[in-house]
Amino acid sequence: MKKLFGLLGYAALLGLVIISMSYAAEPMAASSDTAAAGSKAVTGDLLKIDGEFYVVKDASGKEVRLHVDKTSKLEGTPKPGDKIEAQASEKGHALSIKPASAASGTSR
Numbered sequence: 530m531k532k533l534f535g536l537l538g539y540a541a542l543l544g545l546v547i548i549s550m551s552y553a554a555e556p557m558a559a560s561s562d563t564a565a566a567g568s569k570a571v572t573g574d575l576l577k578i579d580g581e582f583y584v585v586k587d588a589s590g591k592e593v594r595l596h597v598d599k600t601s602k603l604e605g606t607p608k609p610g611d612k613i614e615a616q617a618s619e620k621g622h623a624l625s626i627k628p629a630s631a632a633s634g635t636s637r
Contacts, residue, residue, distance in 0.1 A: 571595065572614045572629055575607050583623065585613065595623040604628065 573587035583595045595617050597603070604627035607613050612629035 567619045568616050568624060569619070570614065571617055573612070575609055575611045575613050577609050578607075583607070583613075583615075583626070585615065593617075594621060595626075596621055597623045597626065601626060 571585055571587060571593050573585045573593070576584045576586050576592065578584075581597055583597050585593045585595060587593055595615055601623040602625040604625070607626060607628070613626055614629045615626045616624040618624060
């Protein structure tokens with residue numbers, strides 16, 4: 530009887546360890562995708578640069594305000610009037626910004 534309880538306790542502990550490891554692995558797998566989890570693509574015309582904020586007019590005509598700082602990866606030096614593609618976090622922080630022509634990958 531003592532052996533049975535010990536075996537059941539060991540099985541329960543092993544089950545908890547396996548479950549906790551599987552939950553811990555899920556966010557890591559999701560964040561390893563090419564686009565970061567919870568990010569969105571914003572493509573459109575750069576209307577203005579207001580300090581650390583870029584204002585982009587997307588295809589639907591909506592103005593999107595993106596926060597840009599030293600952690601944002603910039604390809605080139607965007608200026609108002611340029612067409613850009615940005616990857617942004619859910620909170621509006623620009624993860625990367627590049628010219629829309631380079632983003633689409635079109636070549637002659």
